[in-house]
């Protein structure tokens with residue numbers, strides 16, 4: 001129920017590469033191995049989700065006023081052992097992957113603090129822990145329920161996963177969701193879970209770059225696409241502004257009515273992604289200033305709702321928009337336009 005299968009690259013994309021006879025054997029092997037590992041790590045995440053639920057039930061939020069979160073980085077050195085060896089001073093490390101992971105995790109913490117007044121993943125100052133250089137040529141990044149894990153990629157299909165700042169924001173947001181709405185990972189809730197990670201991952205990238213909704217590219221994973229993936233015509237994993245984009249590795253449905261039972265959440269996140277992007281672009285300005293605030297409030301003030309449906313979430317954002325921005329009807333109108341476009 002509370003499992004959080006939160007790899008950035010969907011299983012079927014890796015399987016597709018593993019079975020692509022036009023690819024070099026070593027790339028097919030790296031893709032197949034990444035698919036196998038991602039699946040094996042899933043059981044770990046189920047356990048972490050259950051643990052979170054227990055600790056929240058016991059009122060573990062007494063540390064609400066803890067200081068800014070500590071950011072730690074570990075080096076797996078190509079092994080699959082977590083968390084790996086601590087990197088003593090990641091901020092000044094000569095290993096650019098360790099350094100980027102530290103800088104961007106610190107950036108995500110600052111984003112949540114400055115924009116949403118949230119203290120770390122759990123809003124109680126939880127240490128933000130990352131492991132880099134996980135496995136050999138591992139083509140994925142994930143939140144495993146307790147920490148971040150980054151593969152180096154094979155360098156051809158995917159690059160070092162810490163290069164994607166939206167990827168880092170996406171994965172850490174899975175932690176935020178785990179500690180707020182506690183969405184499951186199937187059905188509507190699963191699609192919402194994935195979509196919230198894309199929304200906040202994209203907003204983080206826009207916030208870092210100081211972009212408004214019109215200049216943002218709304219692509220997820222554009223910076224981790226390797227030369228071979230690009231030569232095949234792929235520019236990103238997902239396109240929030242046009243989920244059905246054929247140049248996205250995982251092109252998605254755009255309409256709520258197109259979702260089918262058992263669909264991978266990386267696909268069912270298409271309609272809510274488009275709704276969010278449309279609301280932001282319709283309103284204009286910086287995505288995190290108004291529409292982002294509405295989505296954040298819907299995520300964090302609705303209690304735990306592991307099986308929340310998309311219509312329920314849409315209704316909640318409409319309600320929050322009219323409350324938070326009661327004197328600005330344009331905000332609710334933009335939110336409404338986004339959901340209506342996807343059939344909600």
Ligand SMILES: [Zn+2]
Nearest residue numbers: 006007194197
């Ligand atoms: Zn995810």
